[in-house]
Structures are given as C-alpha cells and as structure tokens.
Amino acid sequence: MSVADLSTPGEALGDAPVIVRTEGRLGRITLNRPRALNAIDHEMVMAMADALAEWSTDESVSAVLLDGAGERGLCAGGDLHKNGDAPLTPAFLRDEYHLNLQIAEFPKPFIALMDGIVMGGGIGVSAHASHRIVTERSKLAMPETRIGMVPDVGGSLLLNAAPGAIGRHLGLTSGQFDGADAIACGFADTTVASTHLVQLVEAVLIALDELDEPADAVAAAAAIDAAVANYAAPVPESTLMAQQHWIDRCYASDSVPQIVEALRESARGDGGQDAEAAASAILAVSPTAAVATLELLRRTQGVDLREALELEYRAMTALAEMPDAREGVRVLLVDRDTPRWSPAALEDVDADQVRALFERPAADGPLF
Known part of the structure; x- marks a missing residue:
C-alpha cells in the first residue's frame, strides 16, 4: 500500500x-x-x-x-x-x-x-x-x-x-x-x-x-x-503540576465543604485566583455528584480497573434515576440556564444515601 x-x-x-x-x-x-x-x-x-x-x-x-x-x-x-x-x-x-x-x-x-x-x-x-x-x-x-x-x-x-x-x-x-x-x-x-x-x-x-x-x-x-x-515533541510544563502545592493541601479532607473552605482560604494566599475558581466550580456542580465523586475516589484507591468500573456502574445507574442527572442534561442541552440542584447545598447532601450508591448492587446485576 x-x-x-x-x-x-x-x-x-x-x-x-x-x-x-x-x-x-x-x-x-x-x-x-x-x-x-x-x-x-x-x-x-x-x-x-x-x-x-x-x-x-x-x-x-x-x-x-x-x-x-x-x-x-x-x-x-x-x-x-x-x-x-x-x-x-x-x-x-x-x-x-x-x-x-x-x-x-x-x-x-x-x-x-x-x-x-x-x-x-x-x-x-x-x-x-x-x-x-x-x-x-x-x-x-x-x-x-x-x-x-x-x-x-x-x-x-x-x-x-x-x-x-x-x-x-x-x-x-x-x-x-x-x-x-x-x-x-x-x-x-x-x-x-x-x-x-x-x-x-x-x-x-x-x-x-x-x-x-x-x-x-x-x-x-x-x-x-x-x-x-x-x-515526539518536547512536553511543555504542566500547569497543574505547578499548582500541586496548594491543590494537595486544599483537597486533603474527605469532606467536600471542608475542601471548598480550604480553597477559599488558599485563594487569599498561594492559591490565588486559581483556588477561588476551583471553589466556585465545585459550588456550581451538583452537590450530590460532588460528594459522590469524593466517595468514589476514596473507594477506588488501590483497586483494579474491573473493580473501579463495577463501583462506577453502581453509582452511575443509581444517579441516572435521581433528579440532578435530568437537571444536568436539561441545563446542558436544552435551556442552558442555572441548574436547580436537589439538594441545592453541599451541607444538605445525605451521606448515607451517597454511601448506598456504592454498596447496593446495580438493579440489573453485577457488571462483570
């Protein structure tokens, strides 16, 4: 050829x-x-x-x-x-x-x-x-x-x-x-x-x-x-790696509200506008999804890909039936306005409900 x-x-x-x-x-x-x-x-x-x-x-x-x-x-x-x-x-x-x-x-x-x-x-x-x-x-x-x-x-x-x-x-x-x-x-x-x-x-x-x-x-x-x-071309400097010092400190907690608080504190110091933007970004996404994401990352530490996909599948199939998934799609594809999350605040997310996303088998059975 x-x-x-x-x-x-x-x-x-x-x-x-x-x-x-x-x-x-x-x-x-x-x-x-x-x-x-x-x-x-x-x-x-x-x-x-x-x-x-x-x-x-x-x-x-x-x-x-x-x-x-x-x-x-x-x-x-x-x-x-x-x-x-x-x-x-x-x-x-x-x-x-x-x-x-x-x-x-x-x-x-x-x-x-x-x-x-x-x-x-x-x-x-x-x-x-x-x-x-x-x-x-x-x-x-x-x-x-x-x-x-x-x-x-x-x-x-x-x-x-x-x-x-x-x-x-x-x-x-x-x-x-x-x-x-x-x-x-x-x-x-x-x-x-x-x-x-x-x-x-x-x-x-x-x-x-x-x-x-x-x-x-x-x-x-x-x-x-x-x-x-x-x-292969030379790899440019990574912006994220240059920010790792304040990222590591701010995201050390297993509580999303505490992470946001740490980011806002860092915004007044070494994190500057980037830390403030991160705090604002977290507060703009689905509170339930943010808390569930942190829980997912905790649970998938040290597992293999099959185990990670299984946990993701349990969470995703459950979240797909919850109000925020439909609201997110509506905002992204239809009305493009401000999302109305339920619950609207991180502090109101039910921790037991989030944990259950990963502990209950998916309705249609195991992934593998």
Missing part, C-alpha cells in the same frame, strides 16, 4: 458513525460524527467492541489505531442527546464499560490519537490504550459532576493515579486540562504536533509492515515505540 492510499487522521470517511477498516497490518477505528464532536452512542460502542473482538485473534492485524473525524476532537463523551432526559441507560453504560476493559486488556498495541477534545467517554476509549498520544490542541476533562454524575469509564482510577490530590481537583471541579497536564497526570504518554499525525500514522504502518509475520505484540509495540519517538 502506498502512502497516497492512506486515510489521514481526522478525515471523514462516509456516513457510518464508526468507520472500521484495515490498512496494511493496522486495524483502524475512526469515530465519524464530527458535527457531534464524535460523541459515542450505543451503536458506536458495539461497533468498536465487535472490531476489537475480531482483531484480537486476527494474525494479519498487528495493532489498532483510534482517531476521530474532523479537527475538533477525538470524542466529547457519551451522546447525551439520545433517549430524551435519560440518555445514559444501564444497557449503554454496561456495554461502554465492557468496551473500556476490552481496550485496557487488548492483547495487541492500541494507539489512541487524543487530538482536540477528549472528555468523559472519550477518555474511556483512549486513556486505557497502550499508546496514548496528545497534541497541542488536546483538551481533556472528566466533566460528570456538571450533569449530576460521577467520573466513570475507569476515570476514577485514572484520577486516583494522578500526582497528589490533582485527581480530586479535576474530578470535583470537572476541570479541563491540556496535553502536558495529561502526560503529567498519567492520562497520556507522548505529545506529537497535530501537523505530524499523518506522518506518524504512515511511519507506524511502515514499521508494522517490516515485521516478520505473524508479529507478536512485543515486537509490534517496539516498532510503534520507535515510530512514535521519531515524532
């Missing part, structure tokens, strides 16, 4: 929401809904899962690469426009989480081009990959507290792996972070200039083509590592 025959990252390839094909020895998946920022729905989840199941045992496929059509991003998350005011159904979440684990356990190299917006479910299909590449355009977030939910798709595990209390900060505030922050926090591995992604994919294809057949996963990974290294 010549370079001229190759499809380029970000290129739209037809009308299907997911484009699945092979190029040389590379299995390629392109999320193909650029007008919707490649938000994923149930059909797309199943298409990806089916492709990975087939390629996992196909000796002609040595690695997989995931990208998104358009120039705005890989994936903005789960499609909240689906199914009215309850878009994240248990059936969708169950299959989505199984896909997240499938990616994490995929027996061959999995390359994710995390260019542009990568949020929520987009992180679930990319940050568990073996080769995670960001660019200068990357904007990541786990924004679930804004819609009355908790970080899911294994996001709680990723947040806990971030240095110090930075994961708590990102999870509670639904804060955005860039590619440099993503590498510092363990969400990504390498930064490549967006203008070099086409050449990178070409180099990967050539490197895989030069391997003996059938290529084992170790040899394929080494070939991909070498190709990526040729295009």
Whole structure:
C-alpha cells in the first residue's frame, strides 16, 4: 500500500458513525460524527467492541489505531442527546464499560490519537490504550459532576493515579486540562504536533509492515515505540503540576465543604485566583455528584480497573434515576440556564444515601 492510499487522521470517511477498516497490518477505528464532536452512542460502542473482538485473534492485524473525524476532537463523551432526559441507560453504560476493559486488556498495541477534545467517554476509549498520544490542541476533562454524575469509564482510577490530590481537583471541579497536564497526570504518554499525525500514522504502518509475520505484540509495540519517538515533541510544563502545592493541601479532607473552605482560604494566599475558581466550580456542580465523586475516589484507591468500573456502574445507574442527572442534561442541552440542584447545598447532601450508591448492587446485576 502506498502512502497516497492512506486515510489521514481526522478525515471523514462516509456516513457510518464508526468507520472500521484495515490498512496494511493496522486495524483502524475512526469515530465519524464530527458535527457531534464524535460523541459515542450505543451503536458506536458495539461497533468498536465487535472490531476489537475480531482483531484480537486476527494474525494479519498487528495493532489498532483510534482517531476521530474532523479537527475538533477525538470524542466529547457519551451522546447525551439520545433517549430524551435519560440518555445514559444501564444497557449503554454496561456495554461502554465492557468496551473500556476490552481496550485496557487488548492483547495487541492500541494507539489512541487524543487530538482536540477528549472528555468523559472519550477518555474511556483512549486513556486505557497502550499508546496514548496528545497534541497541542488536546483538551481533556472528566466533566460528570456538571450533569449530576460521577467520573466513570475507569476515570476514577485514572484520577486516583494522578500526582497528589490533582485527581480530586479535576474530578470535583470537572476541570479541563491540556496535553502536558495529561502526560503529567498519567492520562497520556507522548505529545506529537497535530501537523505530524499523518506522518506518524504512515511511519507506524511502515514499521508494522517490516515485521516478520505473524508479529507478536512485543515486537509490534517496539516498532510503534520507535515510530512514535521519531515524532515526539518536547512536553511543555504542566500547569497543574505547578499548582500541586496548594491543590494537595486544599483537597486533603474527605469532606467536600471542608475542601471548598480550604480553597477559599488558599485563594487569599498561594492559591490565588486559581483556588477561588476551583471553589466556585465545585459550588456550581451538583452537590450530590460532588460528594459522590469524593466517595468514589476514596473507594477506588488501590483497586483494579474491573473493580473501579463495577463501583462506577453502581453509582452511575443509581444517579441516572435521581433528579440532578435530568437537571444536568436539561441545563446542558436544552435551556442552558442555572441548574436547580436537589439538594441545592453541599451541607444538605445525605451521606448515607451517597454511601448506598456504592454498596447496593446495580438493579440489573453485577457488571462483570
């Protein structure tokens, strides 16, 4: 196959929401809904899962690469426009989480081009990959507290792996972070200039083509590592790492109201405007979701991905039936006004109700 025959990252390839094909020895998946920022729905989840199941045992496929059509991003998350005011159904979440684990356990190299917006479910299909590449355009977030939910798709595990209390900060505030922050926090591995992604994919294809057949996963990974290294750019300084001194101090408590109080105190000192913005962000999200997020992060410390997904599934399916989930979707997609959370204050959140989110099995049974 010549370079001229190759499809380029970000290129739209037809009308299907997911484009699945092979190029040389590379299995390629392109999320193909650029007008919707490649938000994923149930059909797309199943298409990806089916492709990975087939390629996992196909000796002609040595690695997989995931990208998104358009120039705005890989994936903005789960499609909240689906199914009215309850878009994240248990059936969708169950299959989505199984896909997240499938990616994490995929027996061959999995390359994710995390260019542009990568949020929520987009992180679930990319940050568990073996080769995670960001660019200068990357904007990541786990924004679930804004819609009355908790970080899911294994996001709680990723947040806990971030240095110090930075994961708590990102999870509670639904804060955005860039590619440099993503590498510092363990969400990504390498930064490549967006203008070099086409050449990178070409180099990967050539490197895989030069391997003996059938290529084992170790040899394929080494070939991909070498190709990526040729295009890796210096990693800029992480803004979040520069703020870790006040983040660690302010988020030390297991009480969200105390964290907000600490942030406001820090705003008068070394935290400055950034700490004040963090306090305001937490007070703007669903109080129930904020308290549940802190509890989730506490419970997923030291667990594996399966256990984290199970806890996330219990919480998400329960929260989806509560008022704040519907309110969050209404504000985000319909009226775009100020949310009316229930309860409206952090101090009024029922701690026993939050704990029960994680202790009661999901209504439709265990995830795994």
